[in-house]
Amino acid sequence: MRQFLPLILALPLMVGGCISTAASIVKAPFQVAGKAVDWTTTSQEESDRNYGRKMRKAEAREGKERREWEKQCRRDPDDCRAYDGYVAGRG
Template sequence: MRKLMIASIALLPLLSGGCVRTVASVVTAPVKVAGKAVDWSTTSQSEADRNYGRKMRKQEEREGRERQKAEKACRKDPNACQPYDGYRAGESPRDDEPR
C-alpha cells in the first residue's frame, strides 16, 4: 500500500504537467493583459528621450534654414543687414508665429 502511494505521488507531476501549465496560463493571463494595456498607455523614459531628441533635431534644422535665409538676404543687401532675430531652437514660439 505504501509503495503504491509513493509511486502515485512520484508520477503525479508527470501526469498533471500539462494541466498545471494550462491552469497557470489561465491564472496569469489577466495580469499579462493588464500589463500590456499599461505599457501601451504610458510612455517609457527611453521613448520620451527619443521623441524629445527628434523634436529638437527638427527645431535645429528649422533654425539652420532660417539662419541661412537671413545670411543670404544679408549678402544681397548688406546695408539692411541686422543681427539674426529669428527662430531659435529650444525656445517657445513667439506669439506672432503660427503654431
C-alpha cells in the same frame, strides 16, 4: 485502504496539470493588462529618442532660417538687423 493507496499516490501527478492550467488562467488577465500598459506608455528611451528627433528638426529649421537671413543681409547690408527669427530650444 490498500486499494486507494495507488490512487492517492498517483493523485498529485494527475492534478499537477490541472493546477498548472488554473495558474495560467489566473495569471492571464494580469499579463494582458501589463502588455496594455507597455503599449500605452512611453519608455524613457523612446522619450529621449523622440526629443532628440524634435531638437534635430528644430536646429535644422533654425539653420535654414539663419542662412536665409545671412543671404538677405549680404544682398542688402543697410537693411540688416540682428537675427530675430526662430531659435531652436526656445519653443
